[in-house]
Amino acid sequence: MGRPRKESTKAAGKKKATASSGRKIKKVKDPNKPKRPPSAFFVFMEEFREEFKAKNPKNKLVSVVSKAGGDRWKSMSDADKAPYQAKAEKRKEEYNKVMDAYNKKPEKSSKSKEEDEDDEEAAGSDKSKSEVEDEGEGSDDEEEDDD
Numbered sequence: 001m002g003r004p005r006k007e008s009t010k011a012a013g014k015k016k017a018t019a020s021s022g023r024k025i026k027k028v029k030d031p032n033k034p035k036r037p038p039s040a041f042f043v044f045m046e047e048f049r050e051e052f053k054a055k056n057p058k059n060k061l062v063s064v065v066s067k068a069g070g071d072r073w074k075s076m077s078d079a080d081k082a083p084y085q086a087k088a089e090k091r092k093e094e095y096n097k098v099m100d101a102y103n104k105k106p107e108k109s110s111k112s113k114e115e116d117e118d119d120e121e122a123a124g125s126d127k128s129k130s131e132v133e134d135e136g137e138g139s140d141d142e143e144e145d146d147d
Helices: 009-013 040-055 062-075 078-103 113-123 129-145
Strands: none
Touching: 040 062, 040 078
Protein backbone atom coordinates (compact mmCIF):
# COMPACT_ATOMS: atom_id res chain seq x y z
CA MET A 1 0.00 0.00 0.00
CA GLY A 2 1.70 3.11 -1.27
CA ARG A 3 0.86 6.73 -1.08
CA PRO A 4 -2.10 7.99 -3.09
CA ARG A 5 -1.11 9.56 -6.37
CA LYS A 6 -1.33 13.30 -6.72
CA GLU A 7 -2.73 14.79 -9.89
CA SER A 8 -0.16 16.69 -11.85
CA THR A 9 -0.75 20.44 -11.78
CA LYS A 10 0.59 20.71 -15.33
CA ALA A 11 -1.92 18.25 -16.75
CA ALA A 12 -4.83 19.78 -14.85
CA GLY A 13 -4.17 23.25 -16.23
CA LYS A 14 -3.77 22.22 -19.87
CA LYS A 15 -6.88 20.25 -20.76
CA LYS A 16 -7.84 20.31 -24.41
CA ALA A 17 -11.36 20.56 -25.71
CA THR A 18 -12.86 17.20 -26.50
CA ALA A 19 -15.87 16.07 -28.44
CA SER A 20 -18.61 14.06 -26.78
CA SER A 21 -16.83 10.89 -27.93
CA GLY A 22 -13.83 11.82 -25.77
CA ARG A 23 -11.44 12.37 -28.68
CA LYS A 24 -9.38 15.50 -29.15
CA ILE A 25 -10.80 18.03 -31.56
CA LYS A 26 -8.38 18.74 -34.39
CA LYS A 27 -8.40 22.26 -35.77
CA VAL A 28 -8.81 22.41 -39.53
CA LYS A 29 -5.77 23.93 -41.23
CA ASP A 30 -6.10 26.39 -44.06
CA PRO A 31 -4.08 25.06 -47.01
CA ASN A 32 -3.58 28.62 -48.31
CA LYS A 33 -1.91 29.86 -45.13
CA PRO A 34 1.81 30.61 -45.69
CA LYS A 35 4.36 28.37 -43.96
CA ARG A 36 6.30 29.82 -41.06
CA PRO A 37 9.85 30.95 -41.83
CA PRO A 38 12.77 28.71 -40.83
CA SER A 39 14.97 29.60 -37.89
CA ALA A 40 18.68 30.33 -38.34
CA PHE A 41 19.46 26.70 -37.48
CA PHE A 42 17.20 25.38 -40.24
CA VAL A 43 18.69 27.82 -42.75
CA PHE A 44 22.09 26.43 -41.75
CA MET A 45 20.83 22.85 -42.07
CA GLU A 46 19.70 23.46 -45.67
CA GLU A 47 23.31 24.16 -46.67
CA PHE A 48 24.80 21.57 -44.32
CA ARG A 49 22.68 18.74 -45.77
CA GLU A 50 24.04 19.43 -49.25
CA GLU A 51 27.65 19.47 -47.98
CA PHE A 52 27.13 16.31 -45.94
CA LYS A 53 25.55 14.42 -48.85
CA ALA A 54 28.45 15.41 -51.11
CA LYS A 55 31.00 14.13 -48.59
CA ASN A 56 28.99 11.03 -47.57
CA PRO A 57 26.99 9.86 -50.60
CA LYS A 58 26.37 6.38 -49.13
CA ASN A 59 24.68 7.70 -45.98
CA LYS A 60 20.91 7.08 -46.03
CA LEU A 61 20.07 7.95 -42.40
CA VAL A 62 18.48 11.31 -41.65
CA SER A 63 19.43 10.96 -38.00
CA VAL A 64 23.15 10.89 -38.81
CA VAL A 65 22.88 14.08 -40.88
CA SER A 66 20.83 15.80 -38.16
CA LYS A 67 23.22 14.81 -35.38
CA ALA A 68 26.27 16.00 -37.35
CA GLY A 69 24.52 19.28 -38.23
CA GLY A 70 23.50 19.88 -34.63
CA ASP A 71 27.03 19.20 -33.40
CA ARG A 72 28.49 21.63 -35.94
CA TRP A 73 25.91 24.31 -35.05
CA LYS A 74 26.75 24.01 -31.34
CA SER A 75 30.46 24.36 -32.04
CA MET A 76 30.03 27.47 -34.23
CA SER A 77 30.71 30.93 -32.80
CA ASP A 78 28.16 33.75 -32.98
CA ALA A 79 30.18 35.30 -35.80
CA ASP A 80 29.89 32.06 -37.81
CA LYS A 81 26.14 31.93 -37.17
CA ALA A 82 25.57 35.58 -38.16
CA PRO A 83 25.01 35.01 -41.91
CA TYR A 84 22.40 32.33 -41.18
CA GLN A 85 20.68 34.57 -38.65
CA ALA A 86 20.59 37.39 -41.21
CA LYS A 87 19.03 35.07 -43.83
CA ALA A 88 16.48 33.84 -41.28
CA GLU A 89 15.59 37.43 -40.35
CA LYS A 90 15.13 38.32 -44.02
CA ARG A 91 12.81 35.33 -44.52
CA LYS A 92 10.87 36.31 -41.41
CA GLU A 93 10.30 39.82 -42.80
CA GLU A 94 9.08 38.35 -46.10
CA TYR A 95 6.81 35.98 -44.17
CA ASN A 96 5.34 38.86 -42.17
CA LYS A 97 4.54 40.73 -45.39
CA VAL A 98 2.85 37.67 -46.87
CA MET A 99 0.93 37.06 -43.62
CA ASP A 100 -0.30 40.66 -43.57
CA ALA A 101 -1.67 40.19 -47.08
CA TYR A 102 -3.15 36.81 -46.09
CA ASN A 103 -4.85 38.21 -42.99
CA LYS A 104 -6.50 41.13 -44.78
CA LYS A 105 -10.18 40.40 -45.17
CA PRO A 106 -11.74 40.92 -48.60
CA GLU A 107 -14.34 43.68 -48.61
CA LYS A 108 -17.99 42.67 -48.51
CA SER A 109 -20.01 43.31 -51.64
CA SER A 110 -22.54 46.13 -51.68
CA LYS A 111 -25.46 43.70 -51.94
CA SER A 112 -27.98 43.58 -49.15
CA LYS A 113 -28.75 40.44 -47.17
CA GLU A 114 -32.04 39.97 -49.00
CA GLU A 115 -30.34 40.04 -52.40
CA ASP A 116 -27.74 37.52 -51.19
CA GLU A 117 -30.49 35.18 -49.95
CA ASP A 118 -32.39 35.51 -53.23
CA ASP A 119 -29.22 34.70 -55.16
CA GLU A 120 -28.64 31.61 -53.03
CA GLU A 121 -32.20 30.40 -53.58
CA ALA A 122 -31.99 30.97 -57.33
CA ALA A 123 -28.61 29.25 -57.53
CA GLY A 124 -30.21 26.04 -56.27
CA SER A 125 -32.53 25.69 -59.31
CA ASP A 126 -32.36 26.06 -63.07
CA LYS A 127 -35.31 28.45 -63.09
CA SER A 128 -34.97 32.19 -63.23
CA LYS A 129 -36.00 34.37 -60.31
CA SER A 130 -39.16 35.51 -62.10
CA GLU A 131 -40.19 31.91 -62.84
CA VAL A 132 -39.78 30.99 -59.17
CA GLU A 133 -41.89 33.99 -58.12
CA ASP A 134 -44.57 33.13 -60.74
CA GLU A 135 -44.81 29.57 -59.41
CA GLY A 136 -45.31 30.85 -55.87
CA GLU A 137 -48.20 33.06 -56.98
CA GLY A 138 -49.72 30.40 -59.22
CA SER A 139 -49.90 27.79 -56.48
CA ASP A 140 -52.30 30.00 -54.47
CA ASP A 141 -54.64 30.31 -57.49
CA GLU A 142 -54.69 26.57 -58.07
CA GLU A 143 -55.80 25.89 -54.51
CA GLU A 144 -58.74 28.28 -54.93
CA ASP A 145 -59.80 26.62 -58.21
CA ASP A 146 -60.04 23.21 -56.53
CA ASP A 147 -62.93 24.35 -54.32
